[in-house]
Amino acid sequence: MRITFWGTRGSCPSFPSPGEVRAYAENVSAATIAYVQERIHSEPGLAELRELFQRPSREVATELPFDHPPGFGGETTCVGVETSEGHTIILDCGSGLRACSAEILRQHRESNLDRVSLFGSHSHLDHRNGLSFAGLCYADPPFEIQVFGGSEFLSMLDSRFGLFSHTTTAATYEDDPVDYAAMTASFHGIELRAQSEQQELKPAGPWEVRNLAEPVVIGSTTVSPFRSYHGSTECLGYRIEHGGKVFVFSTDHEKLSPGTPGLAGLDRDALDKSVRADQELVEVCRGADLAYFDGQYLRAEYLGQQGIGAGPAIPRVGWGHGCVEDILDRVSPGEIKHALIGHHDPERSWLALMEIAGRLEEFSTGRDYEVELARDGQVIDL
Known part of the structure; x- marks a missing residue:
């Protein structure tokens, strides 16, 4: 399967400011001058430098002793998964869905792709703010879109667009004028809900409902949902298996520790839920070829010991997001081959x-697994 990360920012879209771009350009200029000075003073020095700069400028650029900046991007959460059988799976519909949709439309023209499966993690805005900008919702011929998620996620999409009930209210138009009637796509909702032996699965809205414990099968691909801890908000992660490979998508999960819940006025129940969810996450990820995690904060930022960028130092315990250090602790015991850290804080500069990213590269050196920051546009084949 091919996995493309279309959006890896958290909370809201965020891109380098003009000042950040200028600062990086100044660093590049300084490094270039230092390189030229070194070549001038080397032997044979000037003749070698003259020969170098007679070559095309783009070729010369490859000789410079520094890399181009990683393109982290600034779109919010959206991941695309393409299987060898031609099935397309979308994980979350944040602002990254706009670019994801453009690629799907290109495939639509070339291969007659007309059906996609969208799996939502939760109802927060940054994980659904790309839907009204997604071209696949307005395509002709139209797409059939199966939407999987918890009841809160499906209810929010229906309230916001009328996707499943085909009804609108005043709340539908609070953000923009788009509703289901403007879209050509047909939407079919499937609620994923945990079931006890005594509980009958009844839909909470105009959609069907299925047991959270039962994997969703798409061709030869299985998608197994699991619960994450995102405070009081219902949130799901997904383990995707295809062709003997495993990809785990886990966003907006917070690992609470016994010494920290009081900082946010959290009770024992919150701690217990987080611990159970984290234990399940470790097992879900065991042996995964690739796993994507929410690492929005460094631990000192999470605890309120330092701010992010120029921002104030405030405790972020109970906000429902993870720490980079928690992921580093999780990878080796879980036998995860490759871990990507995303949901980058919008205040985190380029x-x-x-x-x-440099510190993670050093951390990964010499280990039998790799940990790195996720980037918009990153493509990984499993």
């Missing part, structure tokens, strides 16, 4: 992300 240069700060580059610094963290």
